[in-house]
Amino acid sequence: MWGKLLGTAFGFLFGKWLGAILGFYLGHLFDKSLKQDFDKVGGFQGFLNGDGLSERQALFFSSCFSVMGHIAKSNGRVSEVHIRAATAFMDEMALAGDDRREAQHAFRAGKEADFSIKEAVREVREAFARRYDLLQLFLEIQIQMAFSDGHVSEQEQALLREVSKHLGISQAQFGFLLKRYQAEFRFRQQRAQWQSQQSQQRHNQQRQQRSSACEPEHNAISRSEALAVLGLSDGASDKDIKRAYRKLMSQHHPDKLVSQGLPEHMMEIAKRKSQSIQSAYELLKQKRPS
Known part of the structure; x- marks a missing residue:
C-alpha cells in the first residue's frame, strides 16, 4: 500500500504521469514481495537499465x-x-x-x-x-x-x-x-574415497552379488564431518540440522544466485555446493544418534 502511494507520488514529481505509472509499478513490487523481487531485477538501476x-x-x-x-x-x-x-x-x-x-x-x-x-x-x-x-x-x-x-x-x-x-x-x-569449507573439503574426500572403495569391491565381486559387499555410506563417513558441512557441532539437534540445511540451500540456490548476478557459467559451483549440503543432510537423517 505505502509502496504504491509513495512510488506514484515521487514518480509524478519527477516524471509527471509517465513517472507516476512507473512509480506505481515499482511501489507494487515493494508491497508484494517485501523488496525481494525488486532486488532480483537489480533495484531501480536494474529496472531502468536492461543491461x-x-x-x-x-x-x-x-x-x-x-x-x-x-x-x-x-x-x-x-x-x-x-x-x-x-x-x-x-x-x-x-x-x-x-x-x-x-x-x-x-x-x-x-x-x-x-x-x-x-x-x-x-x-x-x-x-x-x-x-x-x-x-x-x-x-x-x-x-x-x-x-x-x-x-x-x-x-x-x-x-x-x-x-x-x-x-x-x-x-x-x-x-x-x-571452517565450513574445510569440513566440506574433507567430506568430499571421504565420499570420493568411499565411492572408490565400493567400485573396487564391486569389480572384485562381480560374480558374487551379496548385500554385505558394500558398506553403507552413512557408516563410512562420520556424523561429525556431516554436521561440520552444515556449520554445526556434535550437540546439534534435529531442529538445528533442519534449520541450517534450509538456510544453506537457500543461500546456494543456483537459480536465485543467477537472478542476482551470478554468471551462468558459475552455476555449476553453486550446484556443487548444494550437492555437498544435500549429501551431508541426507547422511545425518540416516545416521541419527542412538
Whole structure:
C-alpha cells in the first residue's frame, strides 16, 4: 500500500504521469514481495537499465578470477597446484573460447604487482550491495582457491580476511565460512574415497552379488564431518540440522544466485555446493544418534 502511494507520488514529481505509472509499478513490487523481487531485477538501476544484469555478471566473473590470481601468488609465486586448481575451476564451468581467454586474462591481471585487491573487491561490493548471498559466494570461491593445496597459508589467510573486510563480511562470519569449507573439503574426500572403495569391491565381486559387499555410506563417513558441512557441532539437534540445511540451500540456490548476478557459467559451483549440503543432510537423517 505505502509502496504504491509513495512510488506514484515521487514518480509524478519527477516524471509527471509517465513517472507516476512507473512509480506505481515499482511501489507494487515493494508491497508484494517485501523488496525481494525488486532486488532480483537489480533495484531501480536494474529496472531502468536492461543491461544491468549482464554488466554485473561480467564484473563478478572478471573480479572473481583476478582476485583468485592475486591470492594464488600470495606466497611469492603461483604454484603448479594453484594453476591446476584454476584450470579445473575453468573446466568445471565448461569455459571455452573467448570466455576461457577472458578468465585467463583476469587471472594473470591479478598476479601483477600493481593489482589493487582493495579496489577490485570494493567494486564488487558496490555492484552487489543488497545481495549478501552472492557476496558470500564470492568469498567462498576465494577460500576454495586458497585451499586447493589442502591448507591455507598465513599469507593466503591474511588476503582472505582482507577480501572479507572489503566485502563487508564480518571476521566472525569469515571464520565460520573457512571452517565450513574445510569440513566440506574433507567430506568430499571421504565420499570420493568411499565411492572408490565400493567400485573396487564391486569389480572384485562381480560374480558374487551379496548385500554385505558394500558398506553403507552413512557408516563410512562420520556424523561429525556431516554436521561440520552444515556449520554445526556434535550437540546439534534435529531442529538445528533442519534449520541450517534450509538456510544453506537457500543461500546456494543456483537459480536465485543467477537472478542476482551470478554468471551462468558459475552455476555449476553453486550446484556443487548444494550437492555437498544435500549429501551431508541426507547422511545425518540416516545416521541419527542412538
